[in-house]
Amino acid sequence: MELLKRFVQGDVEAFETLFRRFQGEVYGWIVRIVRDPATAEDLTLETFWRIYRARTQFDPNAPFGAWARRIAINVALDHLRHRRWEQELPDQIPAETGSSDAVLRQEWRRQIADAFRRLPVKLRVAATLSLIEEEPYQEIAEALGKPEATIRVRVFRAIRILRKQLSRMGVKP
């Protein structure tokens, strides 16, 4: 409690203590959303910079971790809204050699990756955390500051869009 009060008053040592305690958690959420370690480090710094600037708005009786996580997710979402994933995708999909089934499945992966990056950011983030990172709905809901039902709907909508787009491409999983 004393630490949080000192932080709100602008004590840099208190901020350093909080930074060291929460940097791993903040980075973890960001990297799972933006999917690039170097970018995630930059955005972790940006998150804590925003936290430091907004310190007077923080209630020292509230949990710091939840507040930091909310800011981190907003920073990551802002980043995704302003940047495309295209540059990162080709390296992430390993080349397949061998049977025709394997080659076909590689083509499906490519198609789904292409469709996935065209999803609206809100749906993409919910789907990333739920389907790829396998975070529980409740945790995603808390992190995004939305009801659990909203997250379930976003994931469902993401899957429905992906299914339609894949069908249109002639892929029928």
Add this chain to the structure above:
Amino acid sequence: MKEHDQDEIQSLLKEAFPRMDAKLRRDLWPAMSRKLEAKEPPVPWYDWALIAASGAILALFPSFVLLFAYHF
């Protein structure tokens, strides 16, 4: 939507986008500290101008030191 479809789409997604290693590999505080220092707001020009003017007044009219002392 069939559950099978959802499982298959999830499976393809996980193959296309492997799970991220969410562990931070280095301490970011040194970088944060540099960022804080770099973004410290500079002393505005009018503060420097006020200090210079105060110094000039004191140099020209030493008796004004009492007036300054009263206000501080």
